[in-house]
Amino acid sequence: MTKVTMTVNGRAVSGEVEGRTLLSAFLREGLGLTGTHVGCDTSQCGACVVHVDGQPVKSCTVFASDVEGASVTTIEGMANPDGTLGRVQQAFQDHHGLQCGFCTPGMVMSAAALLAENPKPTEADVRHYLEGNICRCTGYHNIVKAVLAASGQDVSGLAAE
Numbered sequence: 022m023t024k025v026t027m028t029v030n031g032r033a034v035s036g037e038v039e040g041r042t043l044l045s046a047f048l049r050e051g052l053g054l055t056g057t058h059v060g061c062d063t064s065q066c067g068a069c070v071v072h073v074d075g076q077p078v079k080s081c082t083v084f085a086s087d088v089e090g091a092s093v094t095t096i097e098g099m100a101n102p103d104g105t106l107g108r109v110q111q112a113f114q115d116h117h118g119l120q121c122g123f124c125t126p127g128m129v130m131s132a133a134a135l136l137a138e139n140p141k142p143t144e145a146d147v148r149h150y151l152e153g154n155i156c157r158c159t160g161y162h163n164i165v166k167a168v169l170a171a172s173g174q175d176v177s178g179l180a181a182e
């Protein structure tokens with residue numbers, strides 16, 4: 022076991038981990054941050070996306086010990102300081118960008134990363150960026166609409182799913 026220390030959602034945390042402990046497991050089981058979902062554990066579904074030093078990362082693909090000293094943001098860190106939904110979260114709610122919700126934390130984290138690097142993406146940009154996030158429910162249309170809405174663009178011309 023080794024000690025790992027990092028900042029998660031602005032809070033300094035530490036814990037004892039095995040060398041093989043995944044970041045996703047550390048967040049969920051070590052810190053109780055179960056908003057990060059694990060759908061596959063094999064780097065395919067994107068449900069586990071978090072930000073590590075501002076970059077989107079599938080947290081099932083990195084060891085907790087590999088992010089020693091890093092700043093990690095999870096879906097729990099995406100709400101506004103007063104507890105209300107953050108901009109991207111609110112857009113998903115407003116535009117029905119979810120059904121069962123299992124993929125949603127990863128979708129929101131990926132979408133936020135996209136908007137940080139490309140504040141006004143096209144529909145094609147959004148679809149391309151979210152290729153690593155799988156949703157088994159929605160058919161993606163309303164997810165794309167939500168991300169475009171979160172960017173401040175007019176989505177009234179896009180048909181609802």
Ligand code: FES
Nearest residue numbers: 060062066067081
């Ligand atoms: S749980 Fe990490 S990509 Fe599916």
Ligand code: FES
Nearest residue numbers: 120121156157158
């Ligand atoms: S809303 Fe169910 S998997 Fe995406």
